[in-house]
Amino acid sequence: MKVWDLHCDTLYELRRAEKAGAPKSFLHNDLHIDLEKLQQGDYLLQCFAAYVDLADPAPGADPLVSVLEEIDIFKRLMAAYPEKIAPVYTAADLERNRAEGKFSAMLTVEEGGCCKGSLGVLRRLQELGVRMMTLTWNYPNELAAPNANPGGPLVANTETGLTERGFAFLEEMERLHITADVSHLSDKGFWDIANHSTRPFAASHSNCRALSPHNRNLTDEMIRALAEKGGIAGLNYCASFVDADSAHPKLCRSTVERLAKHAAHFKQVGGIEVISLGSDFDGIGGQHELETAADMPLLAEALRREGFTEDEVEAIYWRNACRFFKNNL
Known part of the structure; x- marks a missing residue:
């Protein structure tokens, strides 16, 4: 069964290893993702996020530099293993890679704050190959507010969403065909995008709040709105997003049975075409x-x-995401 995964943070981990002076091989390593594991899992495409933490305590840390360095790693990986994996910037790239028997890789960004409010930076990221971006991670930035309170209670933010600059970014992202990713956005931010977007959007790694009441998961109303816009949501394997009961920390809460329950709820509320995979590996x-x-x-x-x-399993594993991006790249 082919796999299309909407989100991972592997580039961040590879960059961190390089910075520590102990670079990891992408062919085989101790991370969730490497080329050997992609082959064993029968992957069609992996979305690789250039992720940045705006609260990075490293001296002189700059979010834009961090993202550009992760994009540089992405480019180097594509150059190092051209016979095994190739980037996807257009729908034609995907078909060519499949015909040549290669894995496909799509570049995304997790944390729109790396743009520092500059539409010029956004346009340059698109030129570098970025095809999907979250407006926030866990901190407010120039564009929007998140659904997170680091160190505090996980309460949904229904008061603050996109800023005026955030709406300008949404408009430019749609013009550039950079998919707006609402994972990490506040509830208000989700509805700002749902009500103002002119193109389909995605929740790359979010589950169902009805089954696990984490504020990073989607309410039923959100799932319906996402489906009505032609969007997709990627099942997130993070334990607290799969099962909110942390009373037994030694037990595995992120089981495939529980993930399947989230998929069933997505189907009941939004239909089969809204479901994809977004591991957060x-x-x-x-x-x-x-x-x-x-x-x-x-x-x-x-x-x-x-x-x-x-047929439905195949849709969840790769067909829904393939259709979505073929229509929106």
């Missing part, structure tokens, strides 16, 4: 039944046990 710790990219067949089996047909 290399951005999540703790126990997960899907330990690495190599374990993806386990989720397909759980979806079948949950009652999904083979």
Whole structure:
């Protein structure tokens, strides 16, 4: 079963290893994702996020420099293994890579604050290959407010959303065909995009709030709005997004059975076409039944046990995301 994953933080981990003087091989490493694991998991495409933490305590840390360095790693990986993996900037790239038997890789950004409010930076990121971007991570920036309160209670933010600059970014992102990613946005920010967007948008790594009441998950109303706009949501394997019950920390809460329940809820509320995969690999710790990219067949089996047909499993695994990006790149 081919796999299309909307989100991982592997570039961040590879950059961190380089900065520590212990670079990791992308062919084989101890991360959730490497080329060998992608092959074992039968991947079609992996979205690689250039992720930055605006609160990075490193001396002289600059979010734009961090993102550009992760993009540089992405480019170097594509150059180092051209016979195995190739970037996707257009729908034609995807078809060519498939015909040549290569994995595809799509460049995204997690934290629109790296642009420092500059539309010029946004345009240059698009030229470098960025095709999807979250407006925030866990901190407010020039563009929008997040659904996070680091160190505080996880309460949904229904008061502050996109700024005036954020709306300008949304308009330019749509013109550039950079998909707006609402994962991490405040509830108000989600509705700002839902009500003002003219193109489909995505929640690259968010689950169902009805099953796990984490503020990073989507309410039923959000799922319906996302589906009505022709958008997609990627199932996130992070334990607290899968199962909110942390009373038994030694137990694995991120199981394929629970993920399949989230998929079933997405289907009931928004229809089968809204569901995709958004692992958050290399951005999540703790126990997960899907330990690495190599374990993806386990989720397909759980979806079948949950009652999904083979056609529906295929839609969740890659077809929905493939259709979405073919229409929106």
